[in-house]
Amino acid sequence: MIVSWRMVVGSLSWSLLASTVMADEKSSNDPYRLNLSPGVTDISGQVYDLHMLMFGICVVIAALVFGAMFIAIWRHRKSRGAQAAHFHENVKVEIAWTVIPFIILIVMAVPAARTLIAMEDTSEPDLTILITGSQWKWHYRYMDREVEYYSRLASQPEQIANKLSKGANYLLEVDRPLVLPTDKKVRFLMTSDDVIHSWWVPAFAVKKDANPGFINEAWTKINQPGIYRGQCAELCGKDHGFMPIVVIAKAPDEYERWISQQEAIAREAKAEEQRLLSMNMGMDELMKKGEAVYQSTCAACHMPTGTGLPGVFPALKGSKITTQDQAAHIDIVVHGKSGTAMQAFGKQLSLAELAAVITYERNAWGNNTGDMVQAKDVNAVINGN
Amino acid sequence: MSEATEHLDHAHSHHHPSGIKRWLYTTNHKDIGTLYLWFAFIMFLTGGAMAMVIRAELFQPGLQIVEPNFFNQMTTVHGLIMVFGAVMPAFTGLANWLVPMMIGAPDMALPRMNNWSFWILPFAFLILLSSLFLEGGGPAFGWTFYAPLSTQYSADSTALFVFSVHIMGASSIMGAINVIVTIFNMRAPGMTWMKLPLFVWTWLITAFLLIAVMPVLAGAVTMVLTDKFFGTSFFNAAGGGDPVMFQHIFWFFGHPEVYIMILPAFGIISQIVPTFSRKKLFGYASMVYATASIALLSFIVWAHHMFTTGMPLVGEMFFMFATMLISVPTGVKVFNWVATMWRGSLSFEVPMLFAIAFIVLFTIGGLSGLMLAITPVDFQYHDTYFVVAHFHYVLVTGAVFSIMAAVYYWLPKWTGHMFDVTLAKWHFWCSLISVNVLFFPMHFVGLAGMPRRIPDYALQFADFNKWISIGGFAFGLSQLIFLAVLIKACRKQGVPVDDRVWEGAEGLEWQELPSPAPYHSFETPPVIK
Numbered sequence: 048m049i050v051s052w053r054m055v056v057g058s059l060s061w062s063l064l065a066s067t068v069m070a071d072e073k074s075s076n077d078p079y080r081l082n083l084s085p086g087v088t089d090i091s092g093q094v095y096d097l098h099m100l101m102f103g104i105c106v107v108i109a110a111l112v113f114g115a116m117f118i119a120i121w122r123h124r125k126s127r128g129a130q131a132a133h134f135h136e137n138v139k140v141e142i143a144w145t146v147i148p149f150i151i152l153i154v155m156a157v158p159a160a161r162t163l164i165a166m167e168d169t170s171e172p173d174l175t176i177l178i179t180g181s182q183w184k185w186h187y188r189y190m191d192r193e194v195e196y197y198s199r200l201a202s203q204p205e206q207i208a209n210k211l212s213k214g215a216n217y218l219l220e221v222d223r224p225l226v227l228p229t230d231k232k233v234r235f236l237m238t239s240d241d242v243i244h245s246w247w248v249p250a251f252a253v254k255k256d257a258n259p260g261f262i263n264e265a266w267t268k269i270n271q272p273g274i275y276r277g278q279c280a281e282l283c284g285k286d287h288g289f290m291p292i293v294v295i296a297k298a299p300d301e302y303e304r305w306i307s308q309q310e311a312i313a314r315e316a317k318a319e320e321q322r323l324l325s326m327n328m329g330m331d332e333l334m335k336k337g338e339a340v341y342q343s344t345c346a347a348c349h350m351p352t353g354t355g356l357p358g359v360f361p362a363l364k365g366s367k368i369t370t371q372d373q374a375a376h377i378d379i380v381v382h383g384k385s386g387t388a389m390q391a392f393g394k395q396l397s398l399a400e401l402a403a404v405i406t407y408e409r410n411a412w413g414n415n416t417g418d419m420v421q422a423k424d425v426n427a428v429i430n431g432n
Numbered sequence: 433m434s435e436a437t438e439h440l441d442h443a444h445s446h447h448h449p450s451g452i453k454r455w456l457y458t459t460n461h462k463d464i465g466t467l468y469l470w471f472a473f474i475m476f477l478t479g480g481a482m483a484m485v486i487r488a489e490l491f492q493p494g495l496q497i498v499e500p501n502f503f504n505q506m507t508t509v510h511g512l513i514m515v516f517g518a519v520m521p522a523f524t525g526l527a528n529w530l531v532p533m534m535i536g537a538p539d540m541a542l543p544r545m546n547n548w549s550f551w552i553l554p555f556a557f558l559i560l561l562s563s564l565f566l567e568g569g570g571p572a573f574g575w576t577f578y579a580p581l582s583t584q585y586s587a588d589s590t591a592l593f594v595f596s597v598h599i600m601g602a603s604s605i606m607g608a609i610n611v612i613v614t615i616f617n618m619r620a621p622g623m624t625w626m627k628l629p630l631f632v633w634t635w636l637i638t639a640f641l642l643i644a645v646m647p648v649l650a651g652a653v654t655m656v657l658t659d660k661f662f663g664t665s666f667f668n669a670a671g672g673g674d675p676v677m678f679q680h681i682f683w684f685f686g687h688p689e690v691y692i693m694i695l696p697a698f699g700i701i702s703q704i705v706p707t708f709s710r711k712k713l714f715g716y717a718s719m720v721y722a723t724a725s726i727a728l729l730s731f732i733v734w735a736h737h738m739f740t741t742g743m744p745l746v747g748e749m750f751f752m753f754a755t756m757l758i759s760v761p762t763g764v765k766v767f768n769w770v771a772t773m774w775r776g777s778l779s780f781e782v783p784m785l786f787a788i789a790f791i792v793l794f795t796i797g798g799l800s801g802l803m804l805a806i807t808p809v810d811f812q813y814h815d816t817y818f819v820v821a822h823f824h825y826v827l828v829t830g831a832v833f834s835i836m837a838a839v840y841y842w843l844p845k846w847t848g849h850m851f852d853v854t855l856a857k858w859h860f861w862c863s864l865i866s867v868n869v870l871f872f873p874m875h876f877v878g879l880a881g882m883p884r885r886i887p888d889y890a891l892q893f894a895d896f897n898k899w900i901s902i903g904g905f906a907f908g909l910s911q912l913i914f915l916a917v918l919i920k921a922c923r924k925q926g927v928p929v930d931d932r933v934w935e936g937a938e939g940l941e942w943q944e945l946p947s948p949a950p951y952h953s954f955e956t957p958p959v960i961k
C-alpha cells in the first residue's frame with residue numbers, strides 16, 4: 048500500500064531518462080499529445096519557443112477580454128437590477144487599446160523575424176539532398192554522392208482496408224527512409240515531377256512546397272540521432288494521405304559508412320543490369336516479378352485488378368495498348384505521357400523490372416496475349432531504336 | 433368576360449401573383465431575402481451532410497466507407513458549398529431584408545436585377561452537384577483548386593466547376609451592386625453617413641470588396657479552364673507558366689473573401705449587443721473606421737496563405753507584419769463590444785446568447801489567426817488541422833453563429849410572431865457544446881502533426897478524431913432543431929409581437945415599422961431625428 052519515495056523518484060527518473068533517449072519516437076506516438084514538439088534542431092527549438100510565447104500572449108489577451116466580459120455578464124445584468132450607463136465613447140481608452148496591441152505586436156515581431164532570417168539562410172551547407180515529389184512517393188538524390196532512390200509508403204493495403212492489424216507506425220513508415228548525418232548542415236532542394244507536394248518533418252520544423260518546374264530551398268542541422276517522421280502537407284491528389292516521410296539521423300561516421308555502402312550497391316546494380324541485357328527471363332519469373340512491381344508502383348492509379356478509375360486513370364485490363372500494340376506499351380511505360388499523371392518509369396525502375404511489369408500487364412486479368420518482354424526490348428526503346 | 437375579371441383581379445391584388453410564380457417573378461426585397469435565406473439553409477444542410485461523410489470516414493483510422501478520391505470530392509464540394517452556397521447567400525438574404533428597412537427605403541434600388549441574381553444561384557449549385565455523378569467524379573482538388581492539380585491532373589468535370597463558379601461570381605457581383613446603389617441613393621432624408629446602422633456600413637464595405645475580388649476569381653477559374661482544355665500554360669512550368677502564380681491570384685481573391693464572410697457578421701453583432709445591453713454601441717465611429725481599415729488591409733496580406741511556397745525573405749516579412757497589423761482593428765471591434773456590455777443592463781434572449789458565443793469563439797479563432805501570422809511558426813501549422821480549427825472557429829462559430837443570431841433577432845419582425853423560445857434555446861446550447869467538441873480538439877491533433885485533407889491517419893490521432901467526429905454528428909443533428917424552429921416560425925405559430933419586439937431595440941425597422949413589416953417597407957420616407 049505504501050508508495051515509497053524511492054519508488055516515485057525511481058520511476059520518475061526512469062521515465063525522464065526514457066523520454067530523453069527516445070524523445071521523439073515516444074512523444075510522437077502519444078495519443079494525447081496536445082502540443083507542438085520542440086523537435087531536434089536549434090531552429091525547431093526556437094520555433095517551439097515562439098509558439099509558446101505567442102500562445103502565452105494569446106491566453107493573457109483572452110483572459111483579459113473574456114474576464115471583463117464575464118464580469119459584465121455577472122454584475123451588469125438586468126435581472127440583478129442593473130441600470131444601463133450612458134457612456135458610448137472614450138477617446139483615451141480607444142487610443143490605448145489601439146496603441147497597446149500595436150506595441151505587443153512589435154514585441155512578437157522581433158524574435159519572429161530573427162528566427163525567420165535564420166531559417167532562410169541556406170548558405171554553406173555540408174551536403175545537399177534533392178527531394179522530388181511525385182504522385183505519391185518521394186525521391187531522394189544525394190547531390191555529392193552517387194546515391195538516389197525512391198521512398199514509398201510501407202504500410203500494407205490490407206492494413207488500410209482494415210483486413211490486417213495496424214502497426215505502431217501505420218501510415219508513417221516507408222520502404223527506404225532518407226538517411227542524414229547529425230551535426231551537419233544539410234541543404235534540401237525541393238521540386239516535383241507532377242503536382243505540388245510539400246515536404247514536412249515536424250521535428251526539424253521544415254516544411255517546404257515541392258513545385259513542379261521550380262526549385263525551393265530549405266535546411267536543417269539535426270542534434271540527435273533518431274528516427275523522425277512526417278507527411279506530405281499539400282493536397283496532391285488521391286493518395287495525398289499516403290506519402291509519408293521517414294528520416295533516420297545517424298552520427299556522421301555511421302552515416303559515412305552507410306553512404307559508401309549504398310554507393311557500392313548502386314555500382315553493382317548497374318553492372319547486373321548490363322549482364323541481364325544478354326539474358327532472357329522465363330514467363331513465370333517475369334510474371335512473379337511483374338506482379339510485385341505492379342502492385343507497389345502502378346496499382347495506386349490503375350488499381351490492383353487493372354480496372355483503373357473511370358474518368359481519372361484508364362483501365363489496363365483489356366485496353367488497346369496492353370493487348371495489342373506492344374511497342375506503344377513499352378513506350379508509354381518508359382517515357383510516360385507528359386502533362387498527365389502517367390509518369391516516365393524508364394528511370395524509376397530497372398530494365399528487368401520494366402520488362403516484368405509490362406509482361407505482367409500483357410498477361411494478367413485475362414489480357415492473355417502470351418507476349419514476353421525482355422530487358423533488351425526495353426533497353427532498345429530507351430536508347431531510341 | 434372572364435379575361436376582364438382576371439385583369440381586374442390582377443390589378444386588385446397588386447403585384448401579388450400566387451404560388452410558384454410569386455417566387456419566380458418576385459422583385460420584392462423581402463421575398464428575395466426569404467429565398468436567399470432558405471436557399472442558404474438548404475445548402476448549409478447539403479454541405480453539412482458532406483461534412484458528416486468526411487467525419488464518418490475519419491471516425492477511425494483505416495478506410496471504411498469512402499474511397500480517397502471520393503473523400504477529396506467531399507472536402508472540396510463541402511468547402512465550396514459552405515462558402516459560396518451557405519454563408520455568402522445568407523448574408524445577401526439578410527441585406528435584402530434589412531438594408532431597405534434600416535435606411536428608410538421602400539425596396540432595393542434594382543429589383544429586377546435582384547430577382548436575376550438570386551435565381552441564377554440554384555443553377556450554379558445544381559451544376560456543381562451534378563458533376564459529382566459524372567465519370568471521374570466532381571472537383572477533388574480542394575476549394576482552393578491549386579494548379580496543376582486542378583488543370584492537367586483533374587477530371588473533365590472541371591469545366592462544370594468553372595462554369596458554376598462563374599455563375600456564383602456573377603450573382604455575387606449583382607447582389608453587391610444592388611446593395612451599393614441602394615445605400616447611396618435610397619437613404620431617407622436625414623439618414624446621414626454617420627447615422628447609418630453598422631449592419632448597413634459593414635455591408636456597404638463588403639459590397640465594395642465583392643466587386644473588387646470576384647472578377648479576380650473569375651479570371652483564375654478562366655485561366656484554369658484554358659490551361660486544362662485549350663492548351664494555354666498560365667500555370668504550367670513546362671510551357672513557361674508558374675503554378676505558384678495561381679496561388680497569388682487565388683489568394684488575392686481569397687483573403688478579401690474571408691472578410692466578405694466576416695464583416696457583415698461584425699455588423700450584425702454590433703446591432704444585437706447594444707439592444708440587449710440597453711446601451712448605445714460603444715465607439716460607433718471607431719467601428720466604422722476599423723471596418724474600413726480591415727477592408728483595406730485585407731488586400732495586402734494574401735500571401736500569408738503561401739509562406740511555404742518559397743517566397744523571398746522580404747516577401748515573407750512583409751506579409752507577416754501586414755497580417756499582424758490587421759489584428760489591431762479587429763481587436764478594436766472586440767473591445768468595443770465588451771465596452772458596450774460594460775455597465776449595461778444585460779438580458780440574455782436567444783439572439784444575445786448567439787452574439788456572446790460569437791464574441792468569445794470568434795476571438796479564439798482570431799487569436800489562433802494571430803499565431804498563424806508568425807511565419808516561422810506557420811511553417812509548423814500550415815496545412816494541418818490547426819488551420820482547420822482556426823477557420824472553422826471564424827467561419828462556423830463566427831459567420832454562421834452571427835447568421836443564426838441575426839435570424840433569431842429579426843425573425844419576429846419578419847413574421848410578426850415570436851419563435852419557439854424553448855426550442856431555440858435547445859438549439860443554442862446543443863450547438864454551442866457540440867461545436868466545441870467538434871473543433872477544439874482539432875487544435876491538438878493539428879499541433880501533434882496531423883495534416884489536413886487526408887482520408888486516413890496515423891494511430892496516435894485516433895482518440896481525438898473520434899471525439900471530433902462525435903462532436904460533428906451532434907452539431908449536425910442540432911441544426912435539425914433550428915429547422916424545426918424555422919418551420920414553426922414560418923407557420924406563424926407563437927404569440928404575436930409588438931412593433932419593437934425587444935425592449936432595448938433601436939433603429940427604423942423597430943421604431944417606425946409594424947410587425948410583421950409591410951410588403952413595401954417605407955412607401956413614404958420616415959422622419960429621422
Ligand code: HEM
Nearest residue numbers: 480483486507508511514519574575576827884885886904
Ligand atoms: C457541420 C459542421 C461542419 C463540419 C463537421 C465540418 C468539417 C470539415 C472537415 C472535416 C473539413 C476537411 C478538413 C480537411 O481535411 O482539410 C472541412 C473543410 C472545410 N470547411 Fe467545414 N465543417 C463544418 C461546417 C463548415 C462551415 C459552416 C463552413 C463555412 C462557413 C465550413 C468551411 C470549410 C472550408 C472552407 C473547408 C476547407 C475545404 C477544403 O479543404 O477545400 N465548414 N470541414
Ligand SMILES: [Cu+2]
Nearest residue numbers: 279281283287
Ligand atoms: Cu500530398
Ligand SMILES: [Cu+2]
Nearest residue numbers: 687690734737
Ligand atoms: Cu487570409
